[in-house]
Amino acid sequence: MKFENSREFAQKLDSEDALAPYREQFIFPKVRGKKVIYFVGNSLGLQPKSAKKYVDEIMNDWAELGVEGHFHAEKPWWDYHERFAPKLAKIVGANPEEVTVMNTLTVNLHLLMVSFYRPSGKRFKIICEEKAFPSDQYMLASQVRFHGYDPDEAIVEIKKREGENNFRTEDILAKIDEVGEKCALVLIGGVNYYTGQVFNMQKITRAGHEVGAFVGWDLAHAAGNIELKLSDWNVDFAAWCSYKYMNSGPGNASGVFINKKYHNRKDIPRFEGWWGHNKARRFLMEPEFQPEPDANAWQISNAPVLALGPYLASLEMFDEVGMPALIEKRNKIVAYLEYILHEIDKEVESTFEIITPENPKERGTQLSVFLHGEGKEIFRYLMDHGVITDWREPNVIRLAPAAFYCSFEDMYEFGQILKNGILSKPK
Ligand SMILES: Cc1ncc(COP(=O)(O)O)c(C=O)c1O
Numbered sequence: 371m372k373f374e375n376s377r378e379f380a381q382k383l384d385s386e387d388a389l390a391p392y393r394e395q396f397i398f399p400k401v402r403g404k405k406v407i408y409f410v411g412n413s414l415g416l417q418p419k420s421a422k423k424y425v426d427e428i429m430n431d432w433a434e435l436g437v438e439g440h441f442h443a444e445k446p447w448w449d450y451h452e453r454f455a456p457k458l459a460k461i462v463g464a465n466p467e468e469v470t471v472m473n474t475l476t477v478n479l480h481l482l483m484v485s486f487y488r489p490s491g492k493r494f495k496i497i498c499e500e501k502a503f504p505s506d507q508y509m510l511a512s513q514v515r516f517h518g519y520d521p522d523e524a525i526v527e528i529k530k531r532e533g534e535n536n537f538r539t540e541d542i543l544a545k546i547d548e549v550g551e552k553c554a555l556v557l558i559g560g561v562n563y564y565t566g567q568v569f570n571m572q573k574i575t576r577a578g579h580e581v582g583a584f585v586g587w588d589l590a591h592a593a594g595n596i597e598l599k600l601s602d603w604n605v606d607f608a609a610w611c612s613y614k615y616m617n618s619g620p621g622n623a624s625g626v627f628i629n630k631k632y633h634n635r636k637d638i639p640r641f642e643g644w645w646g647h648n649k650a651r652r653f654l655m656e657p658e659f660q661p662e663p664d665a666n667a668w669q670i671s672n673a674p675v676l677a678l679g680p681y682l683a684s685l686e687m688f689d690e691v692g693m694p695a696l697i698e699k700r701n702k703i704v705a706y707l708e709y710i711l712h713e714i715d716k717e718v719e720s721t722f723e724i725i726t727p728e729n730p731k732e733r734g735t736q737l738s739v740f741l742h743g744e745g746k747e748i749f750r751y752l753m754d755h756g757v758i759t760d761w762r763e764p765n766v767i768r769l770a771p772a773a774f775y776c777s778f779e780d781m782y783e784f785g786q787i788l789k790n791g792i793l794s795k796p797k
Contacts (some may be wrong), residue, residue, distance in 0.1 A: 480509055576602055594688065
């Protein structure tokens with residue numbers, strides 16, 4: 371499609387956008403009385419207006435029923451978490467029995483490593499991407515130390531080539547091949563948090579399996595953003611947070627995927643608790659653990675129902691719209707944002723560079739922009755003028771126009787603010 375850098379053209383795109391009405395279903399922060407241009411749905415998604423209703427419902431049930439709410443609430447609490455699997459399974463491309471919601475992301479990755487990182491003999495290494503999200507780095511190093519190994523020896527980082535912004539799939543596959551039978555686990559962020567690069571999860575998973583390793587994915591930046599087919603790709607396990615593209619609220623619960631081939635396997639250990647116990651017998655308080663037959667066997671504690679309320683509200687919207695429609699809008703709005711960035715770059719002296727892959731198949735919602743020179747001043751200018759982005763050292767702003775609530779006019783308006791910010795900067 372041929373784009374134009376004009377308000378009229380952006381408004382025309384909005385008028386043709388089937389998802390445009392959803393914008394009204396979210397609450398926008400305001401700067402000087404005006405709705406912000408919100409580019410940080412990859413960090414914390416906006417609040418769906420329906421979230422409060424879900425929380426109120428739980429609060430009211432608690433007030434009126436007390437403990438009886440576990441079984442007699444509008445949506446009973448004891449199995450509240452089970453409402454998530456069918457909806458989440460569609461988002462991550464899984465069978466509902468392979469998915470559950472519990473805890474938070476790093477905690478879940480640790481718990482999944484209990485099952486899928488069991489180094490022994492020669493096989494003790496973990497392959498990950500260089501400069502993985504810090505929590506993942508801390509998690510991997512602490513797991514390795516817990517098992518008595520030295521992180522410097524056990525953790526193998528895939529590197530980018532000198533002067534390149536993104537990882538090459540062939541380099542990842544070559545590294546997996548090189549580590550070979552020493553590789554116990556491949557664990558990578560499915561979408562890189564810094565650049566927005568989407569990894570070829572299918573090929574990497576296959577390569578990991580070929581050397582006899584388990585393969586897991588941190589899908590923090592992928593879930594609700596890109597197309598996922600975890601079952602078809604034969605992924606062993608994955609976990610994601612829900613507060614980014616899934617708009618569930620700060621610090622909210624994580625989802626996990628555990629391939630069905632590992633359900634009911636006695637040789638796959640896990641840490642257990644009563645919420646993973648056979649639900650028909652859970653309240654008989656028997657001494658011996660009987661696992662649920664599916665991913666729910668990995669559940670430990672009773673669910674944080676108040677937190678799950680907004681997450682469920684958000685998933686209802688995902689169910690209504692579906693990932694294909696979200697991805698179609700995402701592709702268009704990201705392409706328009708990219709076009710606007712290039713247009714502004716032409717109008718002012720070149721000051722920035724998009725470090726996210728150009729190929730739409732290798733990126734999702736996020737464009738990361740490297741601001742050469744006095745980047746932080748421009749970042750502050752944008753924030754002061756109602757454009758909410760985030761800053762990543764040394765000089766990067768990340769722009770994620772979430773398909774649910776960002777408009778094409780936002781992209782045009784952003785371009786004008788960016789241009790004014792650059793032109794008003796003292797040379
Ligand atoms: C890629 C990635 N992994 C892990 C985390 C940590 O998530 P949590 O604090 O929910 O454990 C984040 C948080 O932003 C993330 O972006």
